[in-house]
Amino acid sequence: MSDEAAKPVSAGQLLRQAREQRQMSIQQVALQLNLKAELVEKLELDQLDGTTLETFSRGYVRAYGRLLKLPETELMAALSRQSEGKTPASKPMRTFSNRAAHQAIENRFMWLTYAIIALLLVLLFVWWWQSARESTDVVFEQAVTDNAVVDNVMNIPQVQPVLAEPVSGAVTTDTALQEDNTASILTDLTPTTLTTEVAVEQTSNTAVAESIVQDVLEMRFEQRCWVNVVDATGNRVAYGTKQAGYIMQLSGEAPFEVTLGNPSVVEISLNQQVFDMSAFPGGRVAKFTIPESE
Structure with a gap:
């Protein structure tokens, strides 16, 4: 038995043989299946590439077999034998773990940036508040100092002039004259005049005392x-x-x-x-x- 006789018939060969027996062209099949003629040729040549998913490939073969009235069991068995010989290239699955980790790191940096900005704002506010308070205290202390200086100047005691005491035994002519004038004035004063002057002095003292009360x-x-x-x-x-x-x-x-x-x-x-x-x-x-x- 030759190698060609021992080799099983593929699904594409079964489809091509059935189409030729029915004397149908590839264009007629493509028109009835609503497929492109190139795809029909690839189905007959068993040349479906990785761009066509296996599910769609099996669906195309099944529809092509129904059009040619081929036994579906035999046709799908041949297609399965072909699929066993071909190991489809495994596509790397996309995972979001790396993206999630990267996003988590970005979130940490973002919150850290916000915290640093907030800290800087707080420090700036504290510095401004302390500066304003220190400037206010300096103004107040300067005002207090000026007020204290004014108070000290106002509270300086007045210096009373010191009169030299007369030397005992030395009486001048002016002193003798003053004593004579005083004696003459006292002689001229009557008791009524003295009483009136005392009353006037008491009244003036009372007015001065009332004006001093604050x-x-x-x-x-x-x-x-x-x-x-x-x-x-x-x-x-x-x-x-x-x-x-x-x-x-x-x-x-x-x-x-x-x-x-x-x-x-x-x-x-x-x-x-x-x-x-x-x-x-x-x-x-x-x-x-x-x-x-x-």
Whole structure:
């Protein structure tokens, strides 16, 4: 038995033999199967390449066999024998594991970048806040220093002139004349004149004492606070930053115009009468008058 007789018939050969027996052309078959003539030739020559999936190839062969009325079992068995001899090249399956890992790394870098940007913004805000606070403290301290210098200048005691004591036993002619004038003046004064002068002097002393009496404003600081106080005459009686625990007593003519940087930490009393500070919110600058005008 020759090799050709021992070799099994392929599916393409069965299709070609059946088409030739029915005297049909490749174009006629392609037209009835709605396929290209080149594909019909490849089916007969068993030359289906990897571009055509095995499922479609088997479907084309089955449809071609039905058109030629070939036994489907025999035709598909021949096609299976052909498929066993050919090992289809395995295509590498795409996996998304590498992409997912790469994306996870990108997400980590992205969050790390966001965290660094947020940290830089926080540091920038802290630096700006500290700079603004330091500049404000410098202005307040300079104002306090200037106020202290003015207070020190105003509080310098006046130097009274020192009169030289007369030497005992040395009486000048001017002193003798002054004594004679004083004696003559006292001789001319009557008791009525002395009484009137005493009354006038007491009245003037009382008026001076009443004019000297001023209002007393007391301020107690629970925390550090900036303050500015001006009395009714326009005199600034207090200015600057006061530390926690500081007690300040001011004298002047009411009403007082008060400005506080944080009124919630200050207790105020005018002439030993407590002033209500509940109406002023904490942490905000407040400007008000003590006593309040009706």
